[in-house]
Amino acid sequence: MKDNPIMRLAVRWNIPFMLIFALYTQTHGELGPGGGFQSGVIVAAAFVLYGLVFGGAEMRRVVPRWFTDLLGAVGVLIYAGAGVYAMAMGYEFLDHAALMPSNPGGAEPWGMTVVEYGVGITVFGVMMTIFNEITEGTNPEDNEPTDDSADTEYGS
Amino acid sequence: MELIRHNLPALIVVTPLVMGLLTSIIGRRGLGWWMAMATTAAGLAMSVQLLVDVLSQGDRTVEYLMGNWPVPFGIGYSVDPLNATVLLIVSLLSAVITLYARKSVASEVPAGKLNFFYALWLFCITGLLGITITGDAFNLYVLLEISSLSTYTLVALGKERNRRALTAAVNYVVLGSIGACFYLVGVAYLYMATGSLNIADIAERLQPIYASWGTEAPIYQKTVITGFAFMAVGLSLKLALFPLHGWLPNAYTYAPSSVSALLASTATKVGAYAFIRVVFTLMGVGFAFGRLHTDVALMLCSGAAILVGSWLAIRQNNVKKLLAYSSIAQIGYIALGFALANKDGITASVIHLFNHALTKGGMFLALGVVMYRVGGTRLQDLRGLGRKLPLTMGAFTAGGLGLIGVPLTSGFISKWYLVSACLEQGRYELAGIVLVGSVLALVYVWRVVETIYFGKREDEVTVREAPASMLVPTLILVGASIYFGVDSSFTTHLAGEAADFLLKVKP
Numbered sequence: 001m002k003d004n005p006i007m008r009l010a011v012r013w014n015i016p017f018m019l020i021f022a023l024y025t026q027t028h029g030e031l032g033p034g035g036g037f038q039s040g041v042i043v044a045a046a047f048v049l050y051g052l053v054f055g056g057a058e059m060r061r062v063v064p065r066w067f068t069d070l071l072g073a074v075g076v077l078i079y080a081g082a083g084v085y086a087m088a089m090g091y092e093f094l095d096h097a098a099l100m101p102s103n104p105g106g107a108e109p110w111g112m113t114v115v116e117y118g119v120g121i122t123v124f125g126v127m128m129t130i131f132n133e134i135t136e137g138t139n140p141e142d143n144e145p146t147d148d149s150a151d152t153e154y155g156s
Numbered sequence: 157m158e159l160i161r162h163n164l165p166a167l168i169v170v171t172p173l174v175m176g177l178l179t180s181i182i183g184r185r186g187l188g189w190w191m192a193m194a195t196t197a198a199g200l201a202m203s204v205q206l207l208v209d210v211l212s213q214g215d216r217t218v219e220y221l222m223g224n225w226p227v228p229f230g231i232g233y234s235v236d237p238l239n240a241t242v243l244l245i246v247s248l249l250s251a252v253i254t255l256y257a258r259k260s261v262a263s264e265v266p267a268g269k270l271n272f273f274y275a276l277w278l279f280c281i282t283g284l285l286g287i288t289i290t291g292d293a294f295n296l297y298v299l300l301e302i303s304s305l306s307t308y309t310l311v312a313l314g315k316e317r318n319r320r321a322l323t324a325a326v327n328y329v330v331l332g333s334i335g336a337c338f339y340l341v342g343v344a345y346l347y348m349a350t351g352s353l354n355i356a357d358i359a360e361r362l363q364p365i366y367a368s369w370g371t372e373a374p375i376y377q378k379t380v381i382t383g384f385a386f387m388a389v390g391l392s393l394k395l396a397l398f399p400l401h402g403w404l405p406n407a408y409t410y411a412p413s414s415v416s417a418l419l420a421s422t423a424t425k426v427g428a429y430a431f432i433r434v435v436f437t438l439m440g441v442g443f444a445f446g447r448l449h450t451d452v453a454l455m456l457c458s459g460a461a462i463l464v465g466s467w468l469a470i471r472q473n474n475v476k477k478l479l480a481y482s483s484i485a486q487i488g489y490i491a492l493g494f495a496l497a498n499k500d501g502i503t504a505s506v507i508h509l510f511n512h513a514l515t516k517g518g519m520f521l522a523l524g525v526v527m528y529r530v531g532g533t534r535l536q537d538l539r540g541l542g543r544k545l546p547l548t549m550g551a552f553t554a555g556g557l558g559l560i561g562v563p564l565t566s567g568f569i570s571k572w573y574l575v576s577a578c579l580e581q582g583r584y585e586l587a588g589i590v591l592v593g594s595v596l597a598l599v600y601v602w603r604v605v606e607t608i609y610f611g612k613r614e615d616e617v618t619v620r621e622a623p624a625s626m627l628v629p630t631l632i633l634v635g636a637s638i639y640f641g642v643d644s645s646f647t648t649h650l651a652g653e654a655a656d657f658l659l660k661v662k663p
Contacts, residue, residue: 073177080174083166086223090159093166094223 002054011053018046026120036116040075040123048131056135065136068128075122082114161205165220165233168202168243169286169299171195176278180271188274189258195278196251199285203247207240207650216657219291227291228357234291237653241506242288242429244650245513249421249633250281253517256629257414260524264412265313273313279306280418284426293343293438294353296430297336300394304332307423311411324406331393331403338390345383346438349376355438366443381448384439388450391434395427397454397491398461401484408480413524416476420483421517425509428490432505435494436658445497454495459589461488466596475604476523476533479516482559482600485593486512489574492586496577499655504573506651507644511558511566511637518633519555522548525622525630538604539611544619547627549608551634556601558637561594566641569648 002008022042025034051059086098096111097104160167175195179188210218220233235243254277265273283303290296308329314321347353350361368375389400396404404424408416435444445451465485472478486508493505523533525548530537542549558565571590578587621627640647 070181073180077174077177080170080177083170083223084174087159087163087166092221092224093163093170096223 002058007053011049015046015050018042018049022046026116029116036119037123040120040125041127043120043124044127044131047128051131051135056132060132060136063128065129065132068125068132071121071125072129073122073125075118075120075125078118078121079115082111082118086111161209163220164202164206164209165218165235165289166222168199168206168247168289169233169282171198171202172278172282172285176275176282179278180275183271183274185267185270186258188271189254189261192254192257192274192277193251196247196254196281199247199281200251203240203243203285206235207244210235210237210240211653216653228352228354231295232291232354232356233289234356235289237650237657238432238506239288239429241650241654242426242509243285245425245510246281246284246288246422249513249517250284250418252629252632253414253417253421253521256417256521256524256626259623259625260414260528261412263528264317266316269313273310276306276309277415277418279303280310280423284422287426287430291355292353293346293355293358296355297340297343300336300339300430303423303426304336304394307415307419308332310415311407311419314410314412314415317412318410320406321410324403324410328403328407331400335390335393335400338386338393340390342383342385342387342390345379345386349379349383355433359438359440362440362443366440380443384434384444384448384450387434388431388444391427391431392457395424395431395491396484396487397457398464398484398488399457401461401465401487404484405477405480408483409474409477413520413527416480417517417520417524420479420520421513424483424487425490425513428487428494428505428509431491432494432502432658441497445495451495451497454491455583455586458488458491458495459586461485461491462589462593463596466593466600469600470596470603472600473535474533475526475535475538476520478600478604479519479523482597483512483516485597486516486559489570489590489593492590493574493577496581496583496586498577498580499652499659500573500577500580502655502658503648503651504570504577506654507566507573507647508570510647510651511570511640514633514637514640515555515558515565515567518630518637519552519559521626521630521633522552522555525626528626529619529622535604535607536611538607540608540613541619542609545621548622548630551630553605553608554634554638556605558634558641560597560601564638564641566637566644566647568641569644573648 022039025042026036026039029035047059047063050062082096083094086095087093089098091098097107099110100107172195175191179191183191206218210216216237218235221227222231222233225231257277261270261273280303283299283301283306286299287296287303290299308325311328312322312325343353346358349365350358352358352361362380365376365380369377393400408420411419435441435450462485465481465488469478469481469485472481490505490508490512493501493508495501525545526538526541527533529545530541554565558567561567561571571594575587575590578584578590622630
């Protein structure tokens with residue numbers, strides 16, 4: 001598919017808008033449909049689209065596997081970290097008032113923001129891991145070079 | 157210290173979760189095991205402290221509010237003697253089996269996956285501890301899925317030794333998902349009727365609903381009954397109660413040895429705990445047993461589980477599978493205990509949760525040694541091992557005596573309470589089934605023991621005794637199961653507290 005100029009152009013033009021829309025869903029989740037989960041999926045969709053057209057190996061050159069695998073755990077750690085921070089400050093687990101003790105009501109949105117970014121990062125990481133697993137084959141120990149036929153399967 | 161103590165109910169679940177995530181990132185090579193070991197040891201310390209805290213309270217409960225949201229709105233964790241005991245079982249067994257796991261896992265799981273193995277191991281423990289401690293019906297579902305999803309993967313990791321682990325895992329995925337779904341549907345029906353997800357709150361809001369059923373205008377009668385039916389069937393699948401046990405034998409047989417031990421000694425126990433919680437705290441005995449007569453169905457299923465499970469165990473040639481079928485029978489004893497719904501019955505149930513976890517855990521660990529040293533767990537692999545692995549096989553035999561229920565083993569204590577509970581209810585036929593089950597257990601244990609001590613090996617291979625890191629945990633578990641058979645005051649005291657709490661007897 002990477003030889004098709006229309007596809008290449010469409011993908012190149014679409015990906016920035018998808019990323020911006022993902023950022024919008026991430027930050028405006030409370031106003032419209034959205035939130036961390038959806039934004040993570042949209043970011044991942046942008047990269048998956050890139051991978052579908054230019055091939056999985058090319059996509060893994062842009063976002064390496066170790067990076068997306070790492071993000072899957074980092075996001076949950078951010079979520080849990082917000083809770084552990086509250087505990088360390090003498091509040092209950094996930095009591096976001098710990099972020100701003102003078103204004104507990106105002107702290108809640110900040111806490112939720114942190115949590116939502118954690119969710120977004122994890123969802124992005126896991127979606128990418130799933131896509132990598134499908135395109136790369138199931139065994140990460142396989143050190144065989146990725147043959148091109150695996151990537152052009154999506155093409156013709 | 158005060159900070160930790162106040163947050164214990166949350167920490168007990170959050171610690172393995174966070175450590176599991178860290179393990180998946182940095183736990184490569186040997187580090188993964190060290191992190192898992194430190195976490196489970198800390199978990200054991202925390203659950204002991206929690207148990208002490210609970211028993212020192214006047215009303216025998218410790219409450220914790222997640223994010224400080226009041227209870228019907230937020231998630232509340234509530235600890236009482238019953239789940240404090242199950243927490244102790246899960247964290248004790250997970251700590252001892254993790255101690256054992258290092259060499260066994262290294263020989264059965266590819267080295268590049270060890271960090272993910274121990275991450276999943278910790279997630280599984282997170283889920284099991286969470287199911288036990290949570291006071292929220294929906295949160296219970298979430299944690300059930302955390303533990304189940306990691307268990308499916310752990311079972312599938314047995315594929316390096318035997319490809320059938322993959323089919324066993326898929327089979328488990330399908331049935332486990334159906335079970336979890338049914339539970340979730342049940343929660344949804346109850347939410348429809350009561351508008352609440354907190355277990356204690358639902359129980360309170362169900363009272364006026366129950367009261368309306370005898371009158372002209374019954375409200376939500378079909379909804380509540382349907383909800384309970386879904387929950388009961390879903391949880392029965394999870395605890396592998398006969399005839400919903402289909403996933404269990406292969407999953408236990410083809411999983412890596414340490415995973416089999418962890419699953420056999422904790423996963424089904426937690427399922428049984430969830431069932432007890434739903435029947436006694438959520439729905440109430442008066443509804444579940446009094447009105448719907450679920451106890452009759454439970455007695456039928458558990459009686460059949462004891463007989464059929466033991467019978468099928470006799471016919472197995474793979475000793476791991478034999479123990480798996482024996483587990484189905486033992487789950488029958490546990491279910492039979494709480495189906496009787498009197499103090500002795502529940503005491504027997506809770507004691508058997510504890511004793512069977514120790515006994516079966518120890519036996520699976522002994523089999524793990526056989527797998528490590530000999531490379532298989534079929535009956536012919538065990539031939540004549542009595543002289544080559546005297547300590548391991550001695551532990552296996554002592555565990556087998558516990559399964560039969562020989563006096564001075566912990567199995568005897570559980571069966572004693574169970575039989576006296578049956579007799580108290582005038583259920584002589586059930587007492588008979590328990591005794592027949594013991595005789596059948598004698599047959600399947602004897603088949604193995606005979607092979608171990610009197611079988612002749614054709615191939616005179618040199619088999620050395622297990623390494624100390626595997627031998628010590630095996631001996632700890634089997635030793636504990638003997639100890640609690642000789643001096644059962646600790647277990648009977650705990651189980652009695654739990655039974656009093658469930659039957660609402662004031663301490």
